[in-house]
Amino acid sequence: MTSRNAAWKWKLTACLLMAAVAPPRGTAQTAVVQEPAVEVALDRAYHAMYNLNFAEAFREADAAKAAAKDDPMPWVAQSCAVLFREFERLNILRSDLFASDETFDGREAQTWNPQARKDFEYALSNAEKLAQQRLARNQNDLRALFALTLTNGLRADDAALIGKKNISALSFTRAANSYAERLLSRAPDYYDAYLATGMGKYIIGGKAAPVRWLLRLGGLKGDRQEGVRELKLAAEHGHYLAPFARILLAFDDLRNKKKVEARRMLAALHEQFPNNPLFVQELAKLDHPSPTGH
Numbered sequence: 001m002t003s004r005n006a007a008w009k010w011k012l013t014a015c016l017l018m019a020a021v022a023p024p025r026g027t028a029q030t031a032v033v034q035e036p037a038v039e040v041a042l043d044r045a046y047h048a049m050y051n052l053n054f055a056e057a058f059r060e061a062d063a064a065k066a067a068a069k070d071d072p073m074p075w076v077a078q079s080c081a082v083l084f085r086e087f088e089r090l091n092i093l094r095s096d097l098f099a100s101d102e103t104f105d106g107r108e109a110q111t112w113n114p115q116a117r118k119d120f121e122y123a124l125s126n127a128e129k130l131a132q133q134r135l136a137r138n139q140n141d142l143r144a145l146f147a148l149t150l151t152n153g154l155r156a157d158d159a160a161l162i163g164k165k166n167i168s169a170l171s172f173t174r175a176a177n178s179y180a181e182r183l184l185s186r187a188p189d190y191y192d193a194y195l196a197t198g199m200g201k202y203i204i205g206g207k208a209a210p211v212r213w214l215l216r217l218g219g220l221k222g223d224r225q226e227g228v229r230e231l232k233l234a235a236e237h238g239h240y241l242a243p244f245a246r247i248l249l250a251f252d253d254l255r256n257k258k259k260v261e262a263r264r265m266l267a268a269l270h271e272q273f274p275n276n277p278l279f280v281q282e283l284a285k286l287d288h289p290s291p292t293g294h
Contacts, residue, residue, distance in 0.1 A: 036067070036068075037063070037064075037067040037068075038064045038067040038068040038071055038073070038074065041060045041061070041063040041064035041067060042061075042064050042073060042074065042077055044056070044060040045057045045058075045060035045061045045064065045074075045078075045081065046077060046080070046240045046243075047273075048060060048081075049077075049080065049084050050084075050243045050276060051273045051274070051275045051276055052088060052273075052275055052276050052277075053275065054081055054084075054085045057081040058078060058081060061074050061077040061081065062074075062078075064077065070130060070133070071130065071143065072126075072127040072128070072129075072131040072134070072143065072147035072151075073127075073143065073146070073147055075123050075124070075126040075127035075130065075147075076123075076127045076147050076150050076151060076154075077240070078119075079120055079123035079124045079127060079151065079154055080150070082116055082119045082120040082123060083154055083157060083158060085116065086113065086116055086120075086162060087161070087162075089113065090110045092110065092161050092162065093247060093278060094278070094281075094282075095250070095251045095254045095255075095282055095285065097161075098248075098251040098252070098254075098255060099254070099255055100255065107161075108164065109162070109163055109164035109165075110161075110163070110164075112162060124151050124154065124155065127147050127150075127151050128147075128148065128151050130144075130147070131143075131144040131145075131147040131148045131151070132144070132148075135148075140186055142186065142190065145179050145182050146183055146190055146193065148175075149179040149180045149183055149196050150176075150192070150193075150196070150241075152172045152173075152175040152176035152179060152196070153172070153173075153196040153199070155168075155172040156169045156170075156173045156176060156196075156199075157169075159172060173196070173199075176196040177196065177197050179193075179196075180193040180196045180197050181197070184197075191233050191234055191237040191238040191239070191242075192234055192239055192240055192241040192242070193234075194230040194231070194233040194234040194238070194245075195230075195231065195234040195238065195244060195245050197227075197230050198226075198227045198228070198229070198231040198232075198233070198234060198245075199227065199231065199248065228249070228252060231245045231248055231249055231252075232249065235249055243269060243272070243273070246265055246268075247269065247278075249265060250265040250266050250269070250282070253265065254282075254285075254286075259286055262282075262286065263283065263286055266279045266282050266286075267279075267283065270283065
């Protein structure tokens with residue numbers, strides 16, 4: 001198979017999400033290469049999610065499931081949409097939360113909507129079940145390794161950002177890193193996986209030196225600069241999670257008073273996802289900062 005990056009050049013929505021996960025098909029004589037139905041549906045699901053059209057995101061995830069019943073990725077898309085819907089309901093994805101280590105460490109635990117929690121766990125368990133079945137047949141199945149990287153990353157995001165369960169978040173981060181390293185050693189162009197590794201390194205890199213040392217003993221490396229580098233790889237070359245990586249990088253720019261860079265990133269995200277008010281709100285904060293500067 002050829003590079004996934006080359007494959008996604010013919011994807012209908014490549015102008016929106018910038019990357020690659022499917023191999024090219026057809027011959028040189030084919031005028032139009034038909035994209036697999038599962039990939040079309042997944043593209044639409046993630047775009048709808050970032051645009052806060054969650055009903056559409058769930059419909060497209062269901063369409064992807066119908067197109068590929070043994071593929072864990074539609075279930076990953078569903079669980080991701082459930083989590084982002086809770087992020088939006090709880091106002092979690094805001095730059096204020098990431099303004100400083102003190103602000104992040106002082107965040108309050110939030111409470112899930114009970115039905116949403118059930119939906120999240122159901123989608124994750126199905127994704128993990130299908131991925132493990134694929135690994136049982138082929139321990140190097142890239143789709144399975146990708147799915148398990150993302151499911152553990154989503155569990156880490158839930159634990160850290162909603163539940164404020166730091167130990168659980170670090171455990172899931174370690175599992176995500178393990179699957180990501182296996183995946184990237186075989187397919188380094190699965191750039192979305194760098195979100196899992198980069199976010200973990202970024203958060204751990206902000207801890208005090210003794211804490212980083214203890215975490216390193218537990219197999220978790222923290223390096224904020226390396227974390228930012230990997231988030232940039234996901235933002236620039238990723239596919240499904242590229243917009244999420246760009247949001248985090250915009251927040252990091254705001255944290256470091258890089259207002260020009262943050263404005264550029266937020267404006268591009270607003271143009272891409274005009275129905276998501278987050279980007280307008282963050283741009284307004286740049287124009288009318290609070291007395292604390294956040």
